[in-house]
Each structure stands twice: as C-alpha cells, then as structure tokens.
Amino acid sequence: MGDNGRTRARPEQHSGSGATGTRRRGRALEDAILDAAWEVLVDHGYTGFTFEAVATRAGTSRPVLYRRWPQREDLLLATLAKNWQPVEIPDTGRLRDDAITFLRRLNADRARNVVVMCIQLADYFRDTGTSFCDLRDSLRPSGSSAPLQVIVCRAVERGELPDVPRTDRILNLAFDLVRHDLLMTMDALPDESIVEIVDEVWLPLLKAAG
Amino acid sequence: MGDNGRTRARPEQHSGSGATGTRRRGRALEDAILDAAWEVLVDHGYTGFTFEAVATRAGTSRPVLYRRWPQREDLLLATLAKNWQPVEIPDTGRLRDDAITFLRRLNADRARNVVVMCIQLADYFRDTGTSFCDLRDSLRPSGSSAPLQVIVCRAVERGELPDVPRTDRILNLAFDLVRHDLLMTMDALPDESIVEIVDEVWLPLLKAAG
DNA sequence: GACATAAGATGCAGCAGTGTATCTAAGAGC
DNA sequence: GCTCTTAGATACACTGCTGCATCTTATGTC
Structure with missing residues (x-):
C-alpha cells in the first residue's frame, strides 16, 4: 500500500566504531555481530542475550540476525565458537x-x-x-x-x-x-x-x- | 465505577492439592507459596522465577505475593531459607x-x-x-x-x-x-x-x- | 452476629522481546 | 551502467511479566 509516511531520518551509519558511512557486508558484518554478541553475553548473560540487544550493540537490526541465525541458540553457538580459544600448553622441561x-x-x-x-x-x-x-x-x-x-x-x-x-x-x-x-x-x-x-x-x- | 460486568465464575478453590474449598491464610498460605516457589525455581531457574509463575503454581494471585515480598529477591531469599538444610554429619567411628x-x-x-x-x-x-x-x-x-x-x-x-x-x-x-x-x-x-x-x-x- | 482483616480474582497500562513482512538503498559483480 | 543481493530501517501483531488498583468474599476475633 502506498506511502505510509515514513521519512527516512538519515541514510544509516551503523553507529559502530569507525563509522565510515560504508555499509558492512558478508564476513565483516558477521564478525562485527559476533563480537557484539560476545560483549552482550559477557555483560548480561544468556538471559540478556536477546536478538534485540545484540542487534543494537552491533549497530544493525534484528532481521539481519534472523537471516543468519534463526534461533537464539544458533547465534549463541556461533558466538562461542568464535571466542573460545584453548589455553596454550607450555613445555619448560620441568x-x-x-x-x-x-x-x-x-x-x-x-x-x-x-x-x-x-x-x-x-x-x-x-x-x-x-x-x-x-x-x-x-x-x-x-x-x-x-x-x-x-x-x-x-x-x-x-x-x-x-x-x-x-x-x-x-x-x-x-x-x-x-x-x-x-x-x-x-x-x-x-x-x-x-x-x-x-x-x-x-x-x-x-x-x-x- | 459501577458494575463492570464481572461475573465471578466460581468462588475459588485455589487449584492446589487437597482443595478443601477452604481459603488458606497466614502461615499455611506462606508455606504453600514458598513450596511452590521452590518448585518453580527448580524447574525454571531464576529467570523463570516470576511472581506470575509462582502465584500460578501456588494457586493464588500476584497481589498476595506482592503484599509479603515486594521484590523478587525477597521472595527468593525466603524460598532458599526455607528449603536449605545442612547435610547431616555421620559418626561411624571410622x-x-x-x-x-x-x-x-x-x-x-x-x-x-x-x-x-x-x-x-x-x-x-x-x-x-x-x-x-x-x-x-x-x-x-x-x-x-x-x-x-x-x-x-x-x-x-x-x-x-x-x-x-x-x-x-x-x-x-x-x-x-x-x-x-x-x-x-x-x-x-x-x-x-x-x-x-x-x-x-x-x-x-x-x-x-x- | 458484626466487624476487621486479608485472600483471591480481575483489570489495566506499560514495557520488552519475538518473529515476520515490507520497503529503501548500498554495494558487489557483470 | 545495470542488475542482483542484502543491509538496514521500520512497522505490526503477539506474548509474557510488572506493579498497582479495585472489588468481592472467606475467615478469625470480639
């Protein structure tokens, strides 16, 4: 249905860090989202780990997340997989x-x-x-x-x-x-x-x- | 103001266990609520530990809970205090x-x-x-x-x-x-x-x- | 039996998140 | 430059919980 009076405030600018005005895509976007998701998880736990919160933190919108991770659990596992590093095993000889x-x-x-x-x-x-x-x-x-x-x-x-x-x-x-x-x-x-x-x-x- | 068309289905019956039709009060009511609260906590964790859920489980209504425990944390601590028992220390001689x-x-x-x-x-x-x-x-x-x-x-x-x-x-x-x-x-x-x-x-x- | 107290039902405004649909426009590939 | 994909914005209906207010009524006490 025709014009429903939306008035596009400004193009965008994903409110992220550098904010070059450029629109993130593919891998870069995904990384940014997962980093944001990790921060949300650390700060607010699984309870606060909502699509809403992650999207806001990443400077994007929920549909972008839903397209990639239909379930909250999918997003969670992707976030963990990206941020989990095994601790290095030393070899000092003693x-x-x-x-x-x-x-x-x-x-x-x-x-x-x-x-x-x-x-x-x-x-x-x-x-x-x-x-x-x-x-x-x-x-x-x-x-x-x-x-x-x-x-x-x-x-x-x-x-x-x-x-x-x-x-x-x-x-x-x-x-x-x-x-x-x-x-x-x-x-x-x-x-x-x-x-x-x-x-x-x-x-x-x-x-x-x- | 005036009659707002409420039509009292049936008196009540707190949907609990025995359901003697009698209305619980004071200590008996409080115990029943805290028991229900414990069950909710066990089943759904702190996240699911809502006034809503506890009231429903206890067969009462939220205002009854709010009157006793204004904050969720108050209800939580009361629930824990009632259900925590130290483990008995045996004395077998060996x-x-x-x-x-x-x-x-x-x-x-x-x-x-x-x-x-x-x-x-x-x-x-x-x-x-x-x-x-x-x-x-x-x-x-x-x-x-x-x-x-x-x-x-x-x-x-x-x-x-x-x-x-x-x-x-x-x-x-x-x-x-x-x-x-x-x-x-x-x-x-x-x-x-x-x-x-x-x-x-x-x-x-x-x-x-x- | 009258009365005060409190249980329990219900309503409501508000808020936050969900899941989806729709639209615009940016940017990559040809 | 044209086209296709998709980022990003926004809207909407829905659900569940919160506090609070209000009303009815059961129950204990005098």
Missing part, C-alpha cells in the same frame, strides 16, 4: 613449571571465559538439558587430550615421573580444582592457591601413584 | 566410613540443591555481584565449621590420623571435588566416583600430610 605456568594461563583466561560459559549460560544449559561438560567437549578440538595429561606424559617420557597407570581423576585434579575455585568465587584464584594446588595436592599424588 | 557416608548424603541431597542454588541462580549472582561462596556462607549456621573438618577432627581424636596441621584446601578437598563434579555434569556422581575420591585422593593426602 613438570612443576609446566603445571604452574599452564594453570596460571588457565586462571587468567578462564577467569573471564569460564564464568561466562558456565555461570552466565546456566539458562542455556537448563533449556537444552546439556551441561558445561557437554559444551566443553564439543568445543575442545576432537581427538586432543586434556592439557594436564599432555604435561604428565612429557614428564614420564623425561623420566621425571614413574610410568604407572593413572586415573583421569588424578591427572585432571589440578585443572578441576582451579575450575572449582573459579566457579565458586566467580573470580580468578590468587597465585598462592595455584602453587598450593600443585605442590600440596597434585604433585604428591602423582609421585605417590606408584 | 574415618573412611564417615567420609563416604557424608559424601553420599551430600551427593544425593545437593544433586538437587546445589544445581538449583548455583547454576539456576546464575542470573541472581550476576545481578547482585555476589557468588555462590557468599550465599553458602550466609546460609551455613554461623560458627559451625566445614563438615569434613569435623570428620577429620574426630579421626585425629581417635588416633586414626596424626595430629598435624592441615590446610583448608586438603581438608575440604573431597567436598570440593564432589561439588565440582556436580556443577560440571549437573547430575549426581556415580557411587564409584565418591569411593575413588576418598580412597585415591583424599585419604592418601590426609595420611601423607605428616
């Missing part, structure tokens, strides 16, 4: 240094991410009946083993540890404890805690497991 | 049995509660800037020590363990690991895991700490 360095990196990195991915996503987990465990598994590069397992393997190869079978529980204990503290306090661990976990708990168990 | 029995109880009980209180409440934590840690501390009877600490104390008194200083990290390790698994899987641990945690991790560390 078990204790490897462990402490790795856990420090983990602590710094996941103090942001784990809180987002586990705590903020609680509603997502409830809605879908999945758990943090499932999500982690689906984001970890398939076939790769747990970081601490790699570190222990190297120590065994160097002869730093006896070559005896160890349970996953023991191998991942230090990782689990750091994650536990992150979840409980929703904040990074003090460095002393990391050293304590390695020296008082993990290493003694690894050495005693013979 | 350290290992005490630990395994306690952790089994914890596992069964918190598989429902911790998931609700930590995961489902994520939005609450985000909104208020508190953490699960803070909430646990405020719900644990003040002055009482951690359950595993009590169990270890008794073992030391019986001479089952050497009387050496132990860090909180070690003392609470078994508890923390159970909690960690609960959070990660959002489900109860298999019984083997509890036994493994006690026999392969916690007891060796307690004995070696001399």
Whole structure:
C-alpha cells in the first residue's frame, strides 16, 4: 500500500566504531555481530542475550540476525565458537613449571571465559538439558587430550615421573580444582592457591601413584 | 465505577492439592507459596522465577505475593531459607566410613540443591555481584565449621590420623571435588566416583600430610 | 452476629522481546 | 551502467511479566 509516511531520518551509519558511512557486508558484518554478541553475553548473560540487544550493540537490526541465525541458540553457538580459544600448553622441561605456568594461563583466561560459559549460560544449559561438560567437549578440538595429561606424559617420557597407570581423576585434579575455585568465587584464584594446588595436592599424588 | 460486568465464575478453590474449598491464610498460605516457589525455581531457574509463575503454581494471585515480598529477591531469599538444610554429619567411628557416608548424603541431597542454588541462580549472582561462596556462607549456621573438618577432627581424636596441621584446601578437598563434579555434569556422581575420591585422593593426602 | 482483616480474582497500562513482512538503498559483480 | 543481493530501517501483531488498583468474599476475633 502506498506511502505510509515514513521519512527516512538519515541514510544509516551503523553507529559502530569507525563509522565510515560504508555499509558492512558478508564476513565483516558477521564478525562485527559476533563480537557484539560476545560483549552482550559477557555483560548480561544468556538471559540478556536477546536478538534485540545484540542487534543494537552491533549497530544493525534484528532481521539481519534472523537471516543468519534463526534461533537464539544458533547465534549463541556461533558466538562461542568464535571466542573460545584453548589455553596454550607450555613445555619448560620441568613438570612443576609446566603445571604452574599452564594453570596460571588457565586462571587468567578462564577467569573471564569460564564464568561466562558456565555461570552466565546456566539458562542455556537448563533449556537444552546439556551441561558445561557437554559444551566443553564439543568445543575442545576432537581427538586432543586434556592439557594436564599432555604435561604428565612429557614428564614420564623425561623420566621425571614413574610410568604407572593413572586415573583421569588424578591427572585432571589440578585443572578441576582451579575450575572449582573459579566457579565458586566467580573470580580468578590468587597465585598462592595455584602453587598450593600443585605442590600440596597434585604433585604428591602423582609421585605417590606408584 | 459501577458494575463492570464481572461475573465471578466460581468462588475459588485455589487449584492446589487437597482443595478443601477452604481459603488458606497466614502461615499455611506462606508455606504453600514458598513450596511452590521452590518448585518453580527448580524447574525454571531464576529467570523463570516470576511472581506470575509462582502465584500460578501456588494457586493464588500476584497481589498476595506482592503484599509479603515486594521484590523478587525477597521472595527468593525466603524460598532458599526455607528449603536449605545442612547435610547431616555421620559418626561411624571410622574415618573412611564417615567420609563416604557424608559424601553420599551430600551427593544425593545437593544433586538437587546445589544445581538449583548455583547454576539456576546464575542470573541472581550476576545481578547482585555476589557468588555462590557468599550465599553458602550466609546460609551455613554461623560458627559451625566445614563438615569434613569435623570428620577429620574426630579421626585425629581417635588416633586414626596424626595430629598435624592441615590446610583448608586438603581438608575440604573431597567436598570440593564432589561439588565440582556436580556443577560440571549437573547430575549426581556415580557411587564409584565418591569411593575413588576418598580412597585415591583424599585419604592418601590426609595420611601423607605428616 | 458484626466487624476487621486479608485472600483471591480481575483489570489495566506499560514495557520488552519475538518473529515476520515490507520497503529503501548500498554495494558487489557483470 | 545495470542488475542482483542484502543491509538496514521500520512497522505490526503477539506474548509474557510488572506493579498497582479495585472489588468481592472467606475467615478469625470480639
């Protein structure tokens, strides 16, 4: 039906950062949206993670999002996939240094991410009946083993540890404890805690497991 | 003003359970509401924890809730306070049995509660800037020590363990690991895991700490 | 039995998000 | 330059929750 009195305020300008007046397309647009989506997720959790909020933050409009990700979950998974980076595994030649360095990196990195991915996503987990465990598994590069397992393997190869079978529980204990503290306090661990976990708990168990 | 055509379908009947046709009041009503609120919280998390949902579930109406708890947070805290029970600490006379029995109880009980209180409440934590840690501390009877600490104390008194200083990290390790698994899987641990945690991790560390 | 209190029903304005449809215009490819 | 795709704006109907106001009526107390 004819003219419904719309009066185009100004062309556009996507209110983003540089705002060159140019209109974003394809990959560039998609990246900008997913970055905006990540920020929204960090700031407001899954509950505040609405098409409305993400579109506004990205300086675009909801239809643009709906065209790419019909469901909120699709947008969420795309956002996570783009922003999740595995923590680098150090190789210093000494078990204790490897462990402490790795856990420090983990602590710094996941103090942001784990809180987002586990705590903020609680509603997502409830809605879908999945758990943090499932999500982690689906984001970890398939076939790769747990970081601490790699570190222990190297120590065994160097002869730093006896070559005896160890349970996953023991191998991942230090990782689990750091994650536990992150979840409980929703904040990074003090460095002393990391050293304590390695020296008082993990290493003694690894050495005693013979 | 005047008759606005309302035609009172039927008196009421609060659609609850027994539905004796009697109208609930005071304490009975409050209990019923808080029970309903707990169910809503378990089923739908803090996000779905609306005055609307709780009132419907309780078979009452929103004004009744607003009169008692003006804010959603008030209703939440009342609901938690009513439904949080500390896990009973066993006293079998043997350290290992005490630990395994306690952790089994914890596992069964918190598989429902911790998931609700930590995961489902994520939005609450985000909104208020508190953490699960803070909430646990405020719900644990003040002055009482951690359950595993009590169990270890008794073992030391019986001479089952050497009387050496132990860090909180070690003392609470078994508890923390159970909690960690609960959070990660959002489900109860298999019984083997509890036994493994006690026999392969916690007891060796307690004995070696001399 | 009269009265005060409070339960419970209902209405309503407001707000935020959803999902979709429609239109204009920018920009890429030919 | 022309055309095709699609970004971006806007509108609309719908849903669900919020606070609050108002009314009726059940129930306990005197």
